[in-house]
Amino acid sequence: MRGEPGRDAGAGESSVPAPPGGDPGQAAAGQAAAGQAAAGQAGAGQAGSGPADAGEVRPEVGAAVAEAHRREWAFVLAATARVARDIDVAEECVQDAYVSALDAWSRQGVPRNPGAWLTTTARRKALDALRRDRTLRSKLPLLIEPEPATGPAGAAGEGEVIADDRLRLIFTCCHPALAREAQVALTLRLVCGLTTAEIAGAFLVSETTMAARVTRAKKKISAARIAYRVPPSSELPDRLDAVLTVIHLLYTTGHTAPMGADLVRADLVDRAIALARMVRELMPDEREARGLLALLLLTDARRATRLDAAGRLTLLRDQDRAKWDQGAIAEGEALVVGALRGALRAGRPGRFALQAAIAAVHAEAPSYAATDWPELLALYDMLLAAWPSPVVALNRAVVVSMLYGPAAGLAEIDRLAELDGPDGRLAGYHYLPAARADLLRQLGRAGEAERAYREALELADNEAERAFLAGQIVTLSHAEQAAPDGAVPG
Amino acid sequence: MAKYLILIYEDETAYMDPAPEAWQTAMEAHTRFAGQVGEKGGQLLGGDALQPTPTATSIRGDVVTDGPFAETKEALGGYYLIEARDLDQALDIAKLCPAPYGGVEVRPVMEFSGE
Numbered sequence: 391m392r393g394e395p396g397r398d399a400g401a402g403e404s405s406v407p408a409p410p411g412g413d414p415g416q417a418a419a420g421q422a423a424a425g426q427a428a429a430g431q432a433g434a435g436q437a438g439s440g441p442a443d444a445g446e447v448r449p450e451v452g453a454a455v456a457e458a459h460r461r462e463w464a465f466v467l468a469a470t471a472r473v474a475r476d477i478d479v480a481e482e483c484v485q486d487a488y489v490s491a492l493d494a495w496s497r498q499g500v501p502r503n504p505g506a507w508l509t510t511t512a513r514r515k516a517l518d519a520l521r522r523d524r525t526l527r528s529k530l531p532l533l534i535e536p537e538p539a540t541g542p543a544g545a546a547g548e549g550e551v552i553a554d555d556r557l558r559l560i561f562t563c564c565h566p567a568l569a570r571e572a573q574v575a576l577t578l579r580l581v582c583g584l585t586t587a588e589i590a591g592a593f594l595v596s597e598t599t600m601a602a603r604v605t606r607a608k609k610k611i612s613a614a615r616i617a618y619r620v621p622p623s624s625e626l627p628d629r630l631d632a633v634l635t636v637i638h639l640l641y642t643t644g645h646t647a648p649m650g651a652d653l654v655r656a657d658l659v660d661r662a663i664a665l666a667r668m669v670r671e672l673m674p675d676e677r678e679a680r681g682l683l684a685l686l687l688l689t690d691a692r693r694a695t696r697l698d699a700a701g702r703l704t705l706l707r708d709q710d711r712a713k714w715d716q717g718a719i720a721e722g723e724a725l726v727v728g729a730l731r732g733a734l735r736a737g738r739p740g741r742f743a744l745q746a747a748i749a750a751v752h753a754e755a756p757s758y759a760a761t762d763w764p765e766l767l768a769l770y771d772m773l774l775a776a777w778p779s780p781v782v783a784l785n786r787a788v789v790v791s792m793l794y795g796p797a798a799g800l801a802e803i804d805r806l807a808e809l810d811g812p813d814g815r816l817a818g819y820h821y822l823p824a825a826r827a828d829l830l831r832q833l834g835r836a837g838e839a840e841r842a843y844r845e846a847l848e849l850a851d852n853e854a855e856r857a858f859l860a861g862q863i864v865t866l867s868h869a870e871q872a873a874p875d876g877a878v879p880g
Numbered sequence: 881m882a883k884y885l886i887l888i889y890e891d892e893t894a895y896m897d898p899a900p901e902a903w904q905t906a907m908e909a910h911t912r913f914a915g916q917v918g919e920k921g922g923q924l925l926g927g928d929a930l931q932p933t934p935t936a937t938s939i940r941g942d943v944v945t946d947g948p949f950a951e952t953k954e955a956l957g958g959y960y961l962i963e964a965r966d967l968d969q970a971l972d973i974a975k976l977c978p979a980p981y982g983g984v985e986v987r988p989v990m991e992f993s994g995e
Contacts, residue, residue: 565967593883
């Protein structure tokens with residue numbers, strides 16, 4: 391085995407206890423055991439399907455394994471995939487390593503560097519599996535890894551930046567030859583270490599459907615030989631955009647769960663932010679990576695205020711700004727500055743940097759009315775140029791209404807809807823009638839506003855949003871009864 | 881290295897009774913492509929243009945029928961068999977494959993014996 395660059399290079403064999411011999415065949419069962427043990431340390435003694443005679447798993451060991459699962463999964467799997475040269479084999483070995491950890495750490499204590507212990511263990515299992523089954527090595531299509539052109543290992547010099555294996559992993563999961571939904575599923579499965587059941591739950595599809603989706607995607611990676619590598623710089627902008635888009639999609643899915651009662655699916659949101667943080671750390675020079683992390687932090691800073699005490703949706707203009715997470719805002723704003731400034735130095739800012747800048751303007755405003763609307767309009771114009779999207783144009787129309795009045799905003803929205811056409815991207819997008827309804831309400835056209843709210847209600851499927859829209863309709867119909875001529879009382 | 885088949889799907893009406901110069905242009909484009917495969921680091925193992933679908937005969941079970949297996953606007957009109965390091969390289973090459981009246985599909989070739 392060559393000297394492997396990476397974080398575990400310092401994990402000398404002597405400092406790492408030998409893992410108990412494991413049978414990768416049991417890994418599937420092991421996944422459940424490790425997952426359960428990792429998920430809830432409460433299940434200490436009751437890990438029925440866990441390693442036989444593992445004795446008592448002490449709560450602190452269970453917690454340590456759970457912590458290592460959450461923090462180190464991507465690192466361990468990515469490093470193991472390079473040895474196993476097959477994602478399925480790597481996954482089994484890593485799951486097995488987590489199961490081994492429960493037992494080994496109970497007996498020997500939790501190692502100083504759990505990630506290194508798990509990596510060494512998983513890699514050894516992978517080598518064992520390859521040695522035991524030579525056909526595996528020849529039969530399975532290999533993950534392709536370009537050999538580094540450097541001389542003897544380590545001779546390249548300490549200063550040289552070596553791509554972290556986690557980058558290879560995430561770029562492979564988000565390869566453009568895979569469908570977007572497959573990219574999302576693979577990222578959650580391979581980079582975040584979620585089980586198929588968890589991913590299925592997050593996207594409200596059956597476990598069978600999700601399992602088939604993951605299997606199909608993995609099969610394509612090996613059969614079509616999707617390379618396990620970070621793309622060359624000529625392809626990097628597009629490929630990175632795909633990675634960032636997947637992370638953003640995870641966030642928005644969690645932020646406004648498309649269906650169901652919870653407005654925020656916190657686990658997805660946290661995973662997305664952790665992923666954005668990881669990519670930003672691994673690619674510190676990429677401004678869009680910085681922009682995405684900033685965008686997520688600045689948006690998430692408002693998480694606590696998006697629902698009121700009764701669980702009702704609260705609009706930005708009514709949110710209690712004192713409750714916004716100032717720590718997240720400060721971190722986000724610092725990142726925005728870098729993302730924009732860097733971008734200006736080398737071409738125009740990207741869409742994530744601009745969206746983050748927009749979120750920062752909101753975060754800085756002392757109140758909704760005192761928001762810097764001219765600045766927002768300028769940013770939306772730049773965003774529209776960088777990323778022409780009817781959804782962006784719709785948001786821009788709301789800014790127009792704040793600057794030039796609801797009638798101007800309404801005209802803008804109607805123009806957009808016409809431009810977009812009956813089969814356009816905005817058709818079926820419930821924020822369009824909702825935005826229209828709000829402007830019509832402001833203009834005192836209560837009847838039309840109510841109809842638009844009903845239209846939005848028909849299209850929305852998030853319960854919190856539906857409740858909000860229904861509430862607006864009730865308010866309007868009361869107002870209409872009070873003032874049949876359509877005038878809205880102050 | 882792995883083998884990939886590049887399948888060229890095009891609207892074949894575009895090639896019916898083409899002007900001689902249009903035909904010439906198409907031939908030149910394909911000749912140029914054959915050279916580009918090597919420049920991109922791949923290898924051209926073979927390839928052919930097919931006669932249009934009205935010349936096709938389909939057999940299902942033992943029923944023989946006139947015409948292609950499936951009637952589609954864009955029909956299989958030719959293919960290249962290439963060898964490439966991985967999918968990225970194969971796609972890189974396939975992007976250069978001329979298909980002005982349609983597009984191409986890239987399929988990895990299944991390998992059976994250990995190698």
